[in-house]
Amino acid sequence: MSDLDADVIIVGAGMTGLHAAAELERLSPQAKVLVLEASSKPGGRVRTQRIVGANGAEHQADLGAHYIARRHQRLCALANRLAPGETYSNVENYGSDPACRARLGGRWSLAKRSTSFLDIQGLTRNCPPSDGVAIFRSLSLFLGLEKLVDVERPWDTPFARELDSITFQDWIVSQDLPLWVSQMWQIAAIGIISALAREVSLLWWVFYNASNRGLLNTSNDYEDSPQELSLAGGLGTLVERYAKTLRCEVRSDTPVRAIDHGNPAEVRVVTQGGETFRARHVVVAAAPHAVGRNIEFSPALGAARRAHFSQPAGHSVKAVLYYREPWWHDAHGGMHFASFMTAPGDVGIEWALDTSCPQRNEYSLVTFVSDRLIDAQPDGDEASIRRAVLEAAVELTGDERARDVSGFAFCDWRKERFIGGGPNTILGPGILSRLGGVLGEPEGPHDRLHFASAEQSVEFSGYVEGAMACAERTAERISAALSAERRGGSPREARVVHGPSPRGTDALQTLAFGAGYAAMTPAWLARPLLDRAWAAVRRITR
DSSP: TTSSSEEEEEEEOOOHHHHHHHHHHHHHHTTTTTEOOOOSSBBBTTTEEEEOOOOSSSSEEESSSOOBOTTHHHHHHHOOOOOOOSEEEEEEGGGGGOOEEETTTTTTEEGGGBBBBBGGGBBSOOOOOHHHHHHHHHHHHHHHHHHOOSSGGGGGGGTTTHHHTTTTHHHTTTTTTHHHHHOOOOHHHHHHHHHGGGGGGGHHHHEEEEEEOOHHHOOOOOOTTSSSSSTOOOOOHHHHHHHHHHHSSSSSSSEEEEEEOOOOOOOOEETSOOEEEEEEEEEEEOHHHHHHHEEEEESSSOHHHHHHTTTOBBBBBEEEESSOOOGGGGBTBBBBEEEEEEOOSSSEEEEEEEBGGGGGEEEEEEEOOOOHHHHHOOOOSSSHHEEEEEOOOOOOOOOGGGOOEEEEEEEEGOTTTTTTTTTTOOTTTTTGGGOOOTTTOTTTTTOEEEEEOOOGOSSSSHHHHHHHHHHHHHHHHHHHHHHHTTTOGGGGGGGOOOOSSSOOOOOOHHHHHHHHHHHHHHHHHTHHHHHHHHHHHHHHOO
16 A cells, blocks of 8 residues: 555645645544645635736735635634634625615615615515515425425435425425515525526525525625625635645646546546546545536446536626725615625626725625626627626616726636536436435445535535535545554444534424414415505505
């Protein structure tokens, strides 16, 4: 075994791969670790691009993963260690009562935080009573499903196959909701995972939100939300600093094309340049969809894992727009805007959020652009894309000042060769319910091939924190396997008992939300009477 190139080879130097390497160095300091990265520098789906604006100011644009939540303890600890003093709150930019401009139900509407349900931007309380009943009845049903799902083992969720047989869109349509409420549900999918509701399984969508402490958390842009914090120097800068702390070699420009895991004693990794590396264990630390399109395996992976890796990614196309002044803090009659969103199916900018950095006197809007807008540009060059995005920004904000940018940064993640979309791999119907014994587990027959990514985490799935959690579990399993092998055993003898599950099925709360849904059904059935009474009161009070 001494002629092996490493004890562990990690394929991918995104946050998952780097954190797995760091954890292996901590748990098994005698082990030799080698990290192979396809691109020219570490980061993966974390990318901070340095641009110089029209006024000569330098900006650090986060074009991939960006935000940090206070409850993301691993990522917060890393930021405090390697980027002290650089964390700032996005919420402080929003003013005392931030507003949202949204196109819903065929018209543009303006709503402040104080006039929105549950602090969800765009979910205005300025609606007929029957719409309010529809919102809370539908929300009770979804929250009940969140409590039903087994986050640690989603395939063991009661009625898992039934929930996995339909799309999120099927579930929305089945409720006969008002158009704008239905669109808000669809916007949730577009805004959180850059995917259409018809593309994702209901079981997977519920699991995704439940693993991130629920939809009321993932859809929240204010305090204690996943979008609350940013780094002044950019998240990509943090990743680069992290890579430099490792003792092991991180070899860039080394894309892997094939992995042979048929030998019971070792795994062989072949690069696109023709080099072969041998190790006791290999971790493929990349998004499932990226693995499926870039790496060949021998022997072939199991059917369920192949199905998992055949799934697509979201259509993430991200642009960051910089301005000399935060004009959206005083727009449409003096309102202070934090966000903008458009209806599902619109070709333009899907949503935008204030990401100004007070520490740097930077004023910016981060935007997620419709893939169809980009594909509609006949030339496809940067200049034509920039013009199209800025015109879409004017339409989205309803303000001509959106065109006058001082800086512009853009990334179409679909065209990144070794990534192919983002922010995450999305699962359609019939996949998640088949992943028992696959998700988070090594590949047989020898248990020397491992897979890790943010999507394969049962904690904070899809987020950088999830990537780090998955990396820790994988490193712990490999460290135990290496210890077993040193004692003359095999990797299969090593069994790691993880801590308490993030949460299994909560039958009591499922019943509670179900009761809430049932309690609102009579009001839902009586909605014509409610709306006539509401209209009469409005006429009297005008």
